[in-house]
Each structure stands twice: as structure tokens, then as C-alpha cells.
Amino acid sequence: MKEDVSLKLQALLDGELSREATAEFQRLLADDAEAKALTAELSWTRDALKGNEPAHPLPVRGDFYWQGIQQAIQKDTPVKHPAAPARPSWISLFYKLLAPAGAALALALILLPVLNRPAPVAANASTSVASFNVESMMPNSSVVTFCSEKEGVTVVWIDTQ
Amino acid sequence: MSKENANENASDEALVRLAQQGQMDAFELLVARHRDKIYARAFSMLRNEDEAVDLSQEAWVKAWQRLNQFQGDSSFVTWITRIVINLCLDQLRRQKRQRTESIERMDEDAGGVERQMPVITPNPTEQLERAELRERIDRGLAQLSNEHRTVLVLHEFEQMEYKEIAKTMDCSIGTVMSRLFYARRRMATLMSGLRKEEEL
Numbered sequence: 552m553k554e555d556v557s558l559k560l561q562a563l564l565d566g567e568l569s570r571e572a573t574a575e576f577q578r579l580l581a582d583d584a585e586a587k588a589l590t591a592e593l594s595w596t597r598d599a600l601k602g603n604e605p606a607h608p609l610p611v612r613g614d615f616y617w618q619g620i621q622q623a624i625q626k627d628t629p630v631k632h633p634a635a636p637a638r639p640s641w642i643s644l645f646y647k648l649l650a651p652a653g654a655a656l657a658l659a660l661i662l663l664p665v666l667n668r669p670a671p672v673a674a675n676a677s678t679s680v681a682s683f684n685v686e687s688m689m690p691n692s693s694v695v696t697f698c699s700e701k702e703g704v705t706v707v708w709i710d711t712q
Numbered sequence: 713m714s715k716e717n718a719n720e721n722a723s724d725e726a727l728v729r730l731a732q733q734g735q736m737d738a739f740e741l742l743v744a745r746h747r748d749k750i751y752a753r754a755f756s757m758l759r760n761e762d763e764a765v766d767l768s769q770e771a772w773v774k775a776w777q778r779l780n781q782f783q784g785d786s787s788f789v790t791w792i793t794r795i796v797i798n799l800c801l802d803q804l805r806r807q808k809r810q811r812t813e814s815i816e817r818m819d820e821d822a823g824g825v826e827r828q829m830p831v832i833t834p835n836p837t838e839q840l841e842r843a844e845l846r847e848r849i850d851r852g853l854a855q856l857s858n859e860h861r862t863v864l865v866l867h868e869f870e871q872m873e874y875k876e877i878a879k880t881m882d883c884s885i886g887t888v889m890s891r892l893f894y895a896r897r898r899m900a901t902l903m904s905g906l907r908k909e910e911e912l
Binding site: 607 | 736740743744747748751752755756761764765769770772773776777831842845846847849850853864867868869873874886889890892893896897899900903
């Protein structure tokens with residue numbers, strides 16, 4: 552029997568031929584003993600397989616099997632943190648502007664006492680002019696500090712010689 | 713009743729919805745329900761226990777990762793079965809690349825060994841016990857090449873049509889028909905017990 556006829560016969564059994572092709576093919580095969588025998592064999596095989604898939608139970612314990620899956624999931628999947636709730640845009644703007652302003656204010660509060668601290672009178676030399684102080688912290692004046700309240704500037708000058 | 717016990721009676725669809733929300737215990741129940749079928753499908757294609765365990769576990773991991781893509785067009789078990797089938801096919805392709813051309817493949821290409829096989833006449837009086845029949849089927853499947861066994865498994869056990877098998881296996885419908893024909897004829901011989909394997 553030709554291969555294409557055999558394959559068509561199989562397709563007929565599997566319901567893969569169109570209605571017209573089925574009718575035509577059945578007429579052709581009506582008196583073909585070889586085709587009938589092949590049809591019987593293919594049908595028998597198909598019916599034997601149907602609903603008789605061999606059972607192959609899982610060869611490992613169910614909890615071990617699950618642990619392997621769970622570990623792989625936790626290893627490959629990054630932990631998803633719940634998304635932060637979206638803020639309205641004006642709140643975002645407020646935070647954007649307020650944060651630097653707050654930081655600047657905090658810095659100013661920390662520095663203000665330092666800048667406004669009355670200059671200690673040096674042991675050997677101190678000059679105070681209306682708007683600024685110059686003081687020497689050490690004998691023989693190797694360190695000189697200049698502080699101007701007006702300008703808001705403090706300079707420390709260290710003379711290593 | 714605890715949440716876990718309540719979930720045990722839930723349908724697959726309900727468990728999938730819970731798992732899609734991130735509930736791992738719901739997913740664990742789905743695994744417990746269908747692990748045997750998924751493993752069995754992997755084994756039927758690969759014929760190797762270790763590989764079947766590994767690939768079936770991988771299928772579950774992929775299912776978890778793609779759970780939000782599951783839209784419910786098919787049942788969950790059909791969906792996860794397709795995942796494991798695709799993984800097995802990838803594995804078989806890798807193995808095929810690594811080995812030389814198989815004898816079965818050469819026979820198939822050489823001009824239709826299946827056409828030279830004598831037709832088996834079914835004996836209606838032979839009523840095989842179900843267990844005996846399954847054992848013969850199992851032995852027969854083990855002797856088929858990967859390509860022939862896969863086509864047979866997809867058609868007879870997964871009830872896939874030629875077109876779907878061709879798409880899944882990335883081959884023509886003609887190839888599917890040819891492989892299925894060979895596989896059936898060989899199985900008829902192997903199951904009938906009328907001929908010894910050495911005579912083929």
C-alpha cells in the first residue's frame with residue numbers, strides 16, 4: 552500500500568479528513584482487504600492506548616518535591632515589596648520644596664550658637680572692632696581666628712612657622 | 713476552619729486566583745493536586761526519572777513566574793501540562809544535538825520501515841488485564857525513539873490534533889502523520905507479543 556494512502560487511512564481514523572474527503576476515501580477502500588486489515592490494526596492500537604497511559608507515580612516524597620519548587624521560586628523571584636501608595640502631585644511638590652528648606656533651617660539652628668558665641672578673650676592678644684573679632688588662641692600666636700558677625704564669616708588661620 | 717483547610721476544597725480556578733495574588737500556600741495546593749500528572753507527562757516523554765522530576769519542578773517554577781499570564785482560556789492543568797511538554801521538547805532537542813543520528817531516525821528516513829511490517833491481526837478473544845496491557849504499553853513506549861514516542865503521547869494521551877502537534881514540535885503536519893503512523897505500527901507489534909523484538 553502506498554504511503555500516502557496509509558497516512559490518509561490513519562487520518563480518516565483520527566477524524567482529520569474533511570467530510571468530502573472521508574466519503575471519497577471510504578468508497579476507495581470499500582473493497583481493499585489490505586486497507587481493511589490495516590484499519591483494524593490501527594484502530595486496535597488506538598483503542599488499546601486510549602485511557603491506558605502507564606502510571607508513573609512521583610518517585611520522591613511530595614514535601615521534598617514542593618521544597619525544591621519553593622526554593623527555586625524564592626531564589627529566582629526577587630522579593631516584591633508592596634508598592635508605596637502614590638501621593639498627590641501637590642504633596643510631592645511640598646515634600647520636594649520643604650525637604651531642602653528644612654535641612655537648611657536645621658543647619659542654621661546648629662550653626663547659629665557657634666557663630667553668635669561671644670569670642671573669648673585671648674590670653675595675650677585680642678582685637679575687637681565694631682563688626683569683627685580677631686583673636687589669638689595660643690601664646691606666641693601661631694593660630695589666629697577672624698570672626699565677622701556682619702559678614703557672617705569665621706576664618707581660622709594657622710601659622711605653622 | 714483554617715485558611716489552608718478552606719483552600720483544600722477550593723476549585724483550581726479559585727486557587728489560581730489566590731496564587732496570582734501571591735498566596736504561595738494556594739499554589740502549593742495546586743502542585744499537590746497535579747504533581748503526579750505533570751511528573752508522569754515528563755516521564756512519558758523523557759523516560760528518565762531524575763530528568764522528569766527536575767523538569768516537572770521547573771515547569772511549576774515557570775508556572776508561578778507566569779501565573780499572571782494565565783487567563784483561564786484553558787484549564788489550569790492543561791496550561792501547566794503545555795509548559796512541561798515544551799520544557800521536555802527543549803530537553804529532547806538539546807539531547808538530540810548532543811548525540812549522533814539515531815538508528816530509528818535513519819530507519820524512518822530510509823524509506824518507511826513501518827510499511828514493511830506485517831499487519832497485526834487483533835485477537836478479540838485476548839482480553840488483557842488492564843495492568844498487563846499498561847505494562848505492555850509502557851514497555852513499547854520505552855522502545856520508541858523520542859520523536860515517535862512524543863507524537864504518540866501528544867496524540868493519544870493529550871488528545872492533541874495533528875496541527876497542534878506540528879506547532880508544538882515545530883515540524884510539518886506530514887511529519888506528524890508519518891511519525892504517528894510508524895509509532896502506532898510499532899506499538900501494535902510490541903503490544904501484540906506476536907513477534908519478538910529481534911525479528912524486526
